[in-house]
Amino acid sequence: MHENPDHPPPRGGVLARPAHRPAAAEATGTTYLVVPSRPEAAVKSWRKLVTAVSTGPERKGAFALEGKFLEPGVAYAVSTGAVVVTVDQYPGHRQVVMARVGAAELETEKEWSLKAPLGKRVTDFIGRRLPAGAADHRAQQVDAVPNRFADRCVLCRNPVAAGAGRVIPVSGYRSKRPAHHAGACPPPPPPPEVLTPNRRSEPCLLCGMWVYAEDGVARLLTSPDADSRPRYRAAHTECPADGMPGPENRRTGWCGQCSQPVPPATGYWDIDKEEVRHRPGRCPEPEPEPVWWARRPKGEPPLEAGEVRRVQVDLRPGRAAVPDNLPVPVTAAGFRMLSPTYVELVGRVLECTEDRGGRQWARVRAASGAEAVEVLAAEGAREAEAEPAASLLRGSFSAEVITFTPWLAEITGRSPRYGWVRKFQPAHVDYTRSNRKGTRGAVHHWSLKPNRLYETEYPLSRRERVRKYLMVDAQGDVREISRDEALAWLNAGATWPAH
Structure with a gap:
């Protein structure tokens, strides 16, 4: 042990300040007291209600003391007869006190002044002097934990001076947050009538024309209730004479009023009807012809x-x-x-x-x-x-699978969505030279009828594919035709008796 005359250990009733003790405490075996505060010269301090001392090799020194940590300077209702250990670390040594909760205050039983951290000799001494019912001892906090640092109140966001408030648990935070004492939060200041700059794009509160974010101000709508947030609306600093009811259109669209095209940045987007429109009164005259x-x-x-x-x-x-x-x-x-x-x-x-x-x-x-x-x-x-072929000979067409599977379809009409009305033809597949999965080498064969128009798409390589229009001539040969020829065949074919 080491005696330090500069930091004498507290004695008896000086260790803890007694709190107000209700009359019912005599019957329940509880003592109301304030845990000793941290000395000003101490570098680090902690207090613990000890309920057991571990004897396992994995927990040594201070980690062998099991129980609940107590906040310095806070009042607790502690079981009478419980053991409380206080440790204050100073430059060069540690002051350790083992005290027992008496009927009105903490009573010191043993003091140590150590140069090294808490060791097995001290923990064994404490373990031998624990009462038989130490595991059932409890410490119930009866007042708030004071905040040690100045910060903003987590409830009202107003400043809280160090020691003038409390710390409370808040959902979403690992540690407790500072706050004013219950009922001590100052009333919030009245919301300002005007906020600058405006942070939202919306119609102007005054003229109804569009206001972009950062361009105007935000004005208070009504005086909010104490339990509701203030509501603001965007407004022009000076309302323009030629404004637009919506944001400027970014691409060409069709006006919802006159069906004329609206080039980019010449009209606006109607948010309610979800359509582009010309500026108010700027729709052009209707076309003289349909x-x-x-x-x-x-x-x-x-x-x-x-x-x-x-x-x-x-x-x-x-x-x-x-x-x-x-x-x-x-x-x-x-x-x-x-x-x-x-x-x-x-x-x-x-x-x-x-x-x-x-x-x-x-x-x-x-x-x-x-x-x-x-x-x-x-x-x-x-x-x-585009005359029908006199012969009735069928033609044959083949295409090989190279990653992409070829297809062939008969064109039977026109479609506004796909361009053509297609009737896809089933193929006879030859897997003689194909790989095991059929993704390369398989050959698709089709039989084509005369006086019919076909479209096909097949691969030339792994990355290249081609699309063609096909017809069967009078000799039964399949030949490629252009798109214009395909249109002529389709238009003329509707008049042929064979169709």
């Missing part, structure tokens, strides 16, 4: 403004973000009905745009007779050449 919206079919060349060409018009209603087309009169140049809701005509392209999926759309009108004569003459010449 116009329709036509989508470029897959595989066809891009549409260009000003050109005259055959276009397909979808008459189905309810397409997303695309205006509904009016019926096409049968007197339109090159009118051809592909299905009850899908027609063709020769039209002049007025303007082009793309939707969000990258598909090209065009606004077209029916071409005049002078404009359509060249297109109709070229189509008539191709259809005149």
